[in-house]
Amino acid sequence: MKVKVRYFASLRDKIGRSDEQVSFDGASATVSDLWTKVSNIPASDSILVAVNMEYTNMNHKLKDGDEVAFFPPVTGG
Amino acid sequence: MKVKVRYFASLRDKIGRSDEQVSFDGASATVSDLWTKVSNIPASDSILVAVNMEYTNMNHKLKDGDEVAFFPPVTGG
Amino acid sequence: MKVKILKDAMDPYKEVSDYEREALPPGKHGGVVLFVGTMRDFNDGNDVRAMSLDHYPGMTEKHIEKVMQEAHDRWDIMDSYVVHRVGDMVPTDPIVLVAVWSAHRRDSFDACRYIINYLKESAPFWKCEVTKAGVKHWVEHNSEDPGVAKRIAK
């Protein structure tokens, strides 16, 4: 299973990349599994996640081809 | 004592004039006295009054030189 | 704080843009809330073809300024601007513009709403409508504020 991962704002600076492709051996993985794979930062309230451009949480089950984004709390407008 | 009287909107049409000078013999008169002098229409909630461009009511005591305006409820904006 | 009574057509977006450029110190306000009221082509079920708006020159400005001052006293706002059409107009014409600038948007929203509500309720303007059948009639009450004008000066 392959997913596309994107990082934004201060989290992109911390991770050091803006996007990447990540592969999993098994057919099932959660956002939490992905986060552990790509980062050493502990999951917390200050890391938001979206799958296919919809807000979700760390328990979300991923499918092949998903686009997953990690970013800090928004500060728009 | 002399006052200037102005009428607006539907009340101007009913009264048949837009403004006039009204004189009183005595030194004191109320808006109510003035209204009785200029019109046969009974005073009611649907006749608003302003003296010197401030909303007031029929009991207001007039002074020489006052500008008194009678008009229907406002329908602005 | 400024009130303008306009006899000719109004471009509300140009009005607010010009006022902001001329009157507001740049970089200090966080936002502006604007209300623009336009003439609709229906009111109480009649097909309205045209409208004439009567006002009381002098008192109208004075009264709107009083309402604006109340908003300035009550909320933390930086400036406000009101433009109101009078005279003959047709459907789609903008009638009234209320703009309120503040550091924080909450104050602008509350103050703008206050000004337009009390302006409509109490400022001396009177609508005379002309229907498609050619009938002229004075509007008896504001469709959005039935009866409220009666509360004035009690």
Next chain:
Amino acid sequence: MKVKILKDAMDPYKEVSDYEREALPPGKHGGVVLFVGTMRDFNDGNDVRAMSLDHYPGMTEKHIEKVMQEAHDRWDIMDSYVVHRVGDMVPTDPIVLVAVWSAHRRDSFDACRYIINYLKESAPFWKCEVTKAGVKHWVEHNSEDPGVAKRIAK
């Protein structure tokens, strides 16, 4: 209903004027409520010289549309238009425009406020400020909405 993400300077009054002329049937709306948020030259006590706004192309538009749709479901409004700047900007630059048209102003006020509040709270934008001392830093939370972003996706 339309969302526009702009990389270049925005003239909010021209934006809303153009949209209204192109998208709104004339004579049917009674009013429009507009919020324009501009960049101030101060935030949390720093003297901010410039700002860069990051966003998530695709999700940002989709999320704002969702917020607008919620407003359309909840209030009786005719149309809505949101324009949001991204990229580099300086103090006094307009950042966001929210415009809501309706027959009755109450709906426009409520819906406009709802859209700007939830857009600020939840739409994927991130501010990076540059202070007069040349220091760049990501803004940690919106000064008007401390902590609210954390409520998302719970």
